[in-house]
Amino acid sequence: MKRRLLSSGLLVCAIAMQAGAGSASATEAPPRNCPDLAGTYAVGQTAWIDTLHLKVTGTVRPKGQAPQLATMRPRDRGYTLTWHMPRNAVLAAANRLSERDPRKYGLWLDMALGDPAESTTGGGEQDWFNRVAFLGPVFRVDVVLPILSNAQCEGGWFLVGSLGRAGPPDVAGGMDGDRHAQLWLQRRNDGSLALRWRERRKLVVIREGRYASESSIPLWSKDYVEVWPAAVAPAARDLTPLREDELPARGGLPKCRVVTAQENEFFKRLDGVLPAQAVQTNRARGGLYIGRMRENGTCEPMVYHITITAPGAADWAPVEAFLKTDPFFARMESQQSEAHPDGRLIRIFKMVVVP
Secondary structure (H helix, E strand, C coil): CCCCCCCCCCECCCCCCCCCCCCCCCCCCCCCCCCCCCEEEECCCCHHHHHHHHHHHCCCCCCCCCCCEEEEEEECCEEEEEEECCHHHHHHHHHHHHHHCHHHHHHHHHHHCCCHHHCCCCCHHHHHHHHHHHHCCCCEEEEEEECCCHHHEECCEEEEEEEEECCCCCCCCCCCCCEEEEEEEEECCCCCEEEEEEEEEEEEEECCCCCCCCEEEEEEEEEEEEEECECCCHHHHCCCCCCHHHCCCCCCCCCCECCHHHHHHHHHHHHHHCCCCCEECCCCCCCCCECCECCCCCECCEEEEEEEEECCHHHHHHHHHHHHHCCCCCEEEEEEEEECCCCCEEEEEEEEECC
16 A cells, blocks of 8 residues: 655655754754754664654665764754764774775765765765765764644644554554554653653545545544653763874775784694695785674684695594694684595595684
């Protein structure tokens, strides 16, 4: 069924990672009858507000990163809502990216320090934002929640938007099928932000179509409330643009890699224990092994194969003993043998390296 947006209460007017949201003063007071929502909040569940955002613009919030904060500032009879990461979390994520993938980090750095209004991707600011989110962390993204009239505020609640819904529930225990939904915001006395998702069951008399608008009868309603606590740390409210001098320098080699000098020393030791006529044959020395980095900055173990060809079975004992104890490896995983047509024996040792 085609869904219809019943209110334009949520309009996205700007997306910016480094620039502020226009020239409006952050000290502007909201209109009468509307609550003062100004503050910074620790983001909780976002399904409701994402539903409204996606109706208008597609992706407008960096969903894949945590922790995430939301800052509300008065602007032009409405509010600027800024989704952002804590600054120290952005810097830590950038540092991990620079160590894990220097090339990708360089691309991210060029975009993160650039101006989305000058994007050359051809897709506008939304495409620019999506590309940055694909490459690395997103410091901030701004959207505008306008107040179209005082009727959008009642009882200390601010109406973000409303829309028709059908199909599965939007929240655990919520309504399914035909319903009308609204999202309201309120700032509580303790400084937290309350989100109220109000659903009203409706009986659809005429479905929306090419030549007809929907006609429905409202039935009962139910409210669901989520509370986002206030973020009181001053650093949580730091939205000043990222500076290149506080970010890792571009270039360099990945952290999670086999260090060539250590690898070369291993091969020297291996050459010293290989029996006569035995050779290591699996690859040229001095290649680059790159492993994966965990979120905590440590490196995952890497599989490293050593293939040895030797004349007979008696030659394997000293090689196996050496590989099990050499400091270049964390452990031996397994070994596999096969016979060469000319009678030589080939053994492949599956080793594990921890960068």
